Amino acid sequence: MIAAWHYVFAGLRVESDRPLAPMSACEDVAIDRIDLRLRRRSRPWMKAVIKDGPPRHWIKRLDRDRVVLAIEDFGVICASPGLLEWAIRHEADWREFQGYLLGIGLGISLYQLDVIPFHVSGCVVGGGAIAFSGTSGAGKSSMAYALASAFGGEIVSDDMTSFQCAEKGAFMFPGISEVRLFREVVSEFREDRLRARRDERTQKKYRMIGARRALRPVEVRALVWIELERGSDFGIRRVVAGERLRRWRDSLYAADFGVHLGRPARVQTEVLALASKVPVYVMTKGLRVTSVRSDCEQLLGTIERDLASK
Amino acid sequence: MTRLIRKQSVISAKLDGDLVLLSLERDMYFGSKSVGAMIWELLEVPRTVEEIVGILQASFDVDTDQCLEDVRSFLNALVSAELVEWSS
Structure with missing residues (x-):
């Protein structure tokens, strides 16, 4: 059983395994439907990207079903429909990395979930x-x-x-x-x-x-x-x-x-x-x-x- | 039978009888003919191509082959712009 925090964002119900201060907490007591999950991961390929940077062929991963963002000096974000996985560099500032996660990361997730993001x-x-x-x-x-x-x-x-x-x-x-x-x-x-x-x-x-x-x-x-x-x-x-x-x-x-x-x-x-x-x-x-x-x-x-x- | 339906994420409005659609890709599309707007209205519920052709033929004097060709071409544009989706 993992610890989970629940939020609302742009009409979606979001579950995260880390608290995300800039987001608004979901008030519903019964969380019967989660639209998007945010998860910290330490997959080998993520570690490799953090250590060595993204390989050149990665541009191929920019499709609608799987978008991988390697953010220099900060970490990696991987967006699939309904799932936003991330890994952060050991020395990176969590608050700053969170800015990427809740900015470009959530923006991609909205697209993947058929929600029009308005700027x-x-x-x-x-x-x-x-x-x-x-x-x-x-x-x-x-x-x-x-x-x-x-x-x-x-x-x-x-x-x-x-x-x-x-x-x-x-x-x-x-x-x-x-x-x-x-x-x-x-x-x-x-x-x-x-x-x-x-x-x-x-x-x-x-x-x-x-x-x-x-x-x-x-x-x-x-x-x-x-x-x-x-x-x-x-x-x-x-x-x-x-x-x-x-x-x-x-x-x-x-x-x-x-x-x-x-x-x-x-x-x-x-x-x-x-x-x-x-x-x-x-x-x-x-x-x-x-x-x-x-x-x-x-x-x-x-x-x-x-x-x-x- | 395979049916098409509007995608929930699309925002639509009428502009002087034309259709304006805001797609997920943030492009905007005008349906230049009133028939386009009518087909969009019909797609509020899942429909087959044949159903749409049948309804249009009741309103317009057009032969089946021509109507089928035009509707298919219009629907293909909607599908490729991700404005409608297949519904089983």
């Missing part, structure tokens, strides 16, 4: 979730954390989770609640600074430990796409769901079924908004980090006024 960060304020999407470094985590911190909300997920569309609306599943922020942003949250720990892996970001977290799926109030524009001031405007898709479609020759369009994160946001009827906003901001708190106040004010006028 979003979100928080609950005022009884519903606000989900932020945008390219890497756009400020998704900063906005989610700042909103939760300023208005007594909870983090639903940082960086990745999944959604479920209902008749009218969408639900965001809790994911990882340990938010990673840039130093400039951390310095804005003076009262929270003691909770921030340097992320040795990225060297640029800090992990905010112990943020209040949502434990159940949360109905989404608004989807916000963050658009970075050089020299731009903060701005927020509601857009018609599907507007961008129409422009893309019209610019393409779509005579046959199967037109592939790029910019997956923006595509995801548009399709989700179209399918769920959740209001979608575009938030523009400059490249320099200014005041996240003040951005949050303007953003929430706009959304609240908008929803109140309906």
Whole structure:
């Protein structure tokens, strides 16, 4: 009998043989169905990879049923449908390795289990979730954390989770609640600074430990796409769901079924908004980090006024 | 008999009568004809190719061979994009 910890992640029930602090514990007493198991292993081939590095032919292992990741200086992760096995180097930092395991490792597991991973960060304020999407470094985590911190909300997920569309609306599943922020942003949250720990892996970001977290799926109030524009001031405007898709479609020759369009994160946001009827906003901001708190106040004010006028 | 059904993980929406699907691979697909959207609706429950052809023929004036060919080609596109799956 092995020790086991149970968690929920993106709507999946996860069992791990090691405690995983950034994940939310599964509240169900009867664990009758486990979707994903995380296991520490010391298989000979894993030891060999840790010692000598991956052999060149390993690229062949990158198929849907078995993905092996050799992470330099840290260890090995092997993802098969429903099973995430890992081995860590003796001298590696567990917290940093955990970042890989719960980031790229879980992302691959979602694919293998037919769950669409959404690249979003979100928080609950005022009884519903606000989900932020945008390219890497756009400020998704900063906005989610700042909103939760300023208005007594909870983090639903940082960086990745999944959604479920209902008749009218969408639900965001809790994911990882340990938010990673840039130093400039951390310095804005003076009262929270003691909770921030340097992320040795990225060297640029800090992990905010112990943020209040949502434990159940949360109905989404608004989807916000963050658009970075050089020299731009903060701005927020509601857009018609599907507007961008129409422009893309019209610019393409779509005579046959199967037109592939790029910019997956923006595509995801548009399709989700179209399918769920959740209001979608575009938030523009400059490249320099200014005041996240003040951005949050303007953003929430706009959304609240908008929803109140309906 | 082998049947096809939508994959649960796919998110779908209508855009001016066209079909927009978000697949697991995060690609987006437009069904450029309304028939494509109709077939997608039909695949909410498991169906055989022949069942789909029969339902379409009740609504459209098309001969069996042509309809069968078009439906098969459309379904193959859905299967290769991992938007539907076989159900036994």
